[in-house]
Amino acid sequence: MNERPGNQLFDAYFTARDMRDVFCDQGRVQAMLDFEAALARAEARVGLIPHTAVAPIEAACRAEQYDFAVLAEAIATAGNSAIPLVKALGKQVASDDAEAERYVHLGATSQDVMDTGLVLQLRQALALIERDLAQLGETLATQALRYVATPLAGRTWLQHATPVTLGMKIAGWLGAVSRSRQRLSELKPRLLVLQFGGASGTLAALGEQAMPVAEALAGELQLTLPEQPWHTQRDRLVEFGSVLGLIAGSLGKLGRDISLLMQTEAGEVFEPSAPGKGGSSTMPHKRNPVGAAVLIGAATRVPGLLSTLFSAMPQEHERSLGLWHAEWETLPEICCLVSGSLKQALLVTDGLEVDADRMARNLDLTQGLVLAEAVSIVLAQRVGRDTAHHLLERCCKRAVAEQRHLRAVLGDEPQVTSELTPAELDHLLNPAHYLGQAHVWVERAVAEHSALTA
Numbered sequence: 001m002n003e004r005p006g007n008q009l010f011d012a013y014f015t016a017r018d019m020r021d022v023f024c025d026q027g028r029v030q031a032m033l034d035f036e037a038a039l040a041r042a043e044a045r046v047g048l049i050p051h052t053a054v055a056p057i058e059a060a061c062r063a064e065q066y067d068f069a070v071l072a073e074a075i076a077t078a079g080n081s082a083i084p085l086v087k088a089l090g091k092q093v094a095s096d097d098a099e100a101e102r103y104v105h106l107g108a109t110s111q112d113v114m115d116t117g118l119v120l121q122l123r124q125a126l127a128l129i130e131r132d133l134a135q136l137g138e139t140l141a142t143q144a145l146r147y148v149a150t151p152l153a154g155r156t157w158l159q160h161a162t163p164v165t166l167g168m169k170i171a172g173w174l175g176a177v178s179r180s181r182q183r184l185s186e187l188k189p190r191l192l193v194l195q196f197g198g199a200s201g202t203l204a205a206l207g208e209q210a211m212p213v214a215e216a217l218a219g220e221l222q223l224t225l226p227e228q229p230w231h232t233q234r235d236r237l238v239e240f241g242s243v244l245g246l247i248a249g250s251l252g253k254l255g256r257d258i259s260l261l262m263q264t265e266a267g268e269v270f271e272p273s274a275p276g277k278g279g280s281s282t283m284p285h286k287r288n289p290v291g292a293a294v295l296i297g298a299a300t301r302v303p304g305l306l307s308t309l310f311s312a313m314p315q316e317h318e319r320s321l322g323l324w325h326a327e328w329e330t331l332p333e334i335c336c337l338v339s340g341s342l343k344q345a346l347l348v349t350d351g352l353e354v355d356a357d358r359m360a361r362n363l364d365l366t367q368g369l370v371l372a373e374a375v376s377i378v379l380a381q382r383v384g385r386d387t388a389h390h391l392l393e394r395c396c397k398r399a400v401a402e403q404r405h406l407r408a409v410l411g412d413e414p415q416v417t418s419e420l421t422p423a424e425l426d427h428l429l430n431p432a433h434y435l436g437q438a439h440v441w442v443e444r445a446v447a448e449h450s451a452l453t454a
Contacts, residue, residue: 013294014294014298014336014340015337015339015340016128016132016336018339019125019335019336019340020336022124022125022128022335023121023125023335025068026063026064026068027124028081029063029066029068029085030062031118031120031121032082032085032113032114033061033062033085033089034117035108035112035113035117035120035221036057036061036086036089036104036105038217038220039106039107039217040057040103041054041216041220042213042216042217042220043103043209043213043216046212046213046216047209048206048209049103052099052100053097053099053100053103056093056100056101057089057100057104059096060089060092060093065092066085066088066092070088071084071085074087080110080325081114082110082111082113082114083110085113086104086105086113089104089105090105107198107205107210108198109199111231111324112195112197112198116194116195116196116221118237119191119193119194119195119223120221120223122192122240122335123192125335125339126184126188126191126192126240128339129247129335129338129342130184130185132339132342132343133177133180133184133342134181134453136177136342136345136346136349137177137178137181137452137453139350140171140173140174140449141174141445141446141449141450143167143170143349144167144174144442144445144446145167145442146167147165147166147170148168148438148442149435150166150167150356150359151163151165151359151360151363151431151435152164152165152166152169152268152362152363153359153363153365153370154370155260160362160363160365160366160369160370161370162370162373162374163363163370163434163435164435164438165435165438166354166359168435168438168439168441169257170349170442171441171444171446172441172445173253173254173257173349174446174449175448176250176254177250178445178448180243180250181452183243184243187239187240187243190239191236191239191240192224193223193226193230193236194217194218194221194223194224194225195229195230195231196213196214196217196229197229197231198210200318200319201228201231203229231315231320232316232318232320232324233315234309234312237331238309238310238313241305241309241331241334242306244306245302245303245334247338247341248298248302248334249299249302249303251338251342252296252298252300252341253299254295254349255289255293255294255295255296255341255345255348256292256296258289258291258292258348258352259289259292259293262287262289262292266358266362267355267358268354268355268358268362269352269353269354269355270287270353270354271290271292271351271352271353272347272348272350272352272353273353291344291345291347292344294341294344295341295345298337298338298340298341299341301337302334302337302338305330305333305334305337306334308326308327309327309330311323312324312326312327312330367399367404367406368399368405368406368407370431371406371430371431371434372395372406373434374429374433374434375392375410375416375428375429376388376389376391376392378420378424378428379391379392379416379420382419383419391413391416395410395413395416406429407425407426407429
């Protein structure tokens with residue numbers, strides 16, 4: 001059966017294709033059918049249903065056999081996707097084996113099908129995200145080491161501060177990626193669990209066979225059997241969504257930094273160029289940060305979607321009205337947005353174009369003022385902190401008023417020259433000599449990444 005038409009114009013920009021495949025109609029239906037097939041196998045294993053019923057049920061658990069348009073119409077009446085799917089599954093099984101149809105969906109409830117189907121999809125989604133995060137970490141580690149000693153202006157409150165290195169900035173992005181990889185690894189045992197509780201969570205319909213079936217079903221699906229069904233306890237899903245929100249935000253930070261460094265007035269770091277990439281419909285000269293736009297866009301959209309998951313947590317009693325429904329498209333959309341952000345981040349960081357000469361020129365835009373702290377710190381040890389601070393502040397104001405380089409102003413100041421030699425001043429006003437522990441931060445971030453990858 002064909003997919004129902006959808007809004008696909010922006011998918012290639014905002015969503016990775018392999019993630020959309022996980023959460024397309026076929027992916028959703030197949031995940032639910034995988035639950036039904038596994039349920040039949042599990043119940044046959046414990047002797048609850050005849051083994052002869054398994055093959056006909058499994059044969060009918062293939063998504064391509066179902067008309068998604070018909071299912072969609074039925075969902076509008078049924079109130080969820082499992083009810084019409086199970087009915088269609090029963091008819092499909094009965095057409096081959098009427099006896100086997102009696103054992104379809106035995107003891108399960110609609111939410112068991114949908115929630116476990118979602119978990120199966122999330123397992124695929126998690127694998128894709130972990131793969132891309134690992135690759136992004138490797139790319140960032142390589143770039144951080146490449147530019148470990150490349151100075152550029154540090155910027156605080158969007159103003160020039162003191163020098164940093166591009167490698168240090170990239171190492172900051174890398175650290176966030178590594179922490180997200182750790183979070184995903186830690187939550188995986190809590191997320192990848194079976195949902196199986198029957199009508200109200202007691203599995204009463206299965207009697208004494210309830211736990212053997214549940215254990216067998218968890219084994220069939222390679223999921224953990226949780227301490228109890230979680231129909232209205234949604235913390236597992238919200239935790240995963242929250243970590244995805246952190247990933248989106250961290251990638252948004254990366255995109256924001258790159259877009260600012262690409263500004264004409266800075267012109268220090270650029271996304272990789274390609275024919276037709278980042279152009280304008282009217283201005284031939286434009287080179288827009290189109291990858292960074294996706295990163296910032298996802299970081300902007302995901303928090304609103306995440307708030308929906310949090311808002312849907314106080315679900316009523318044993319089955320929720322509306323709050324559960326609010327989740328259905330929300331978490332998949334978060335997964336898709338994060339996948340698209342990761343895809344663009346990989347493209348952007350792998351081909352970064354760096355203009356180190358422009359960085360050096362920009363560092364000197366303030367004519368040495370960015371290194372006033374370096375001089376003040378050394379001078380403070382000789383004349384006292386307060387005296388040194390006020391002296392440098394006065395010299396900085398003179399440099400600005402007279403449009404002179406700070407080095408020249410300091411060279412004219414007796415209180416300075418009596419304490420610092422010309423060679424000392426030249427050394428202190430060289431950005432390469434005031435990078436502090438920047439290289440250490442790079443080494444530590446790369447080591448942490450390597451430990452995760454080993």
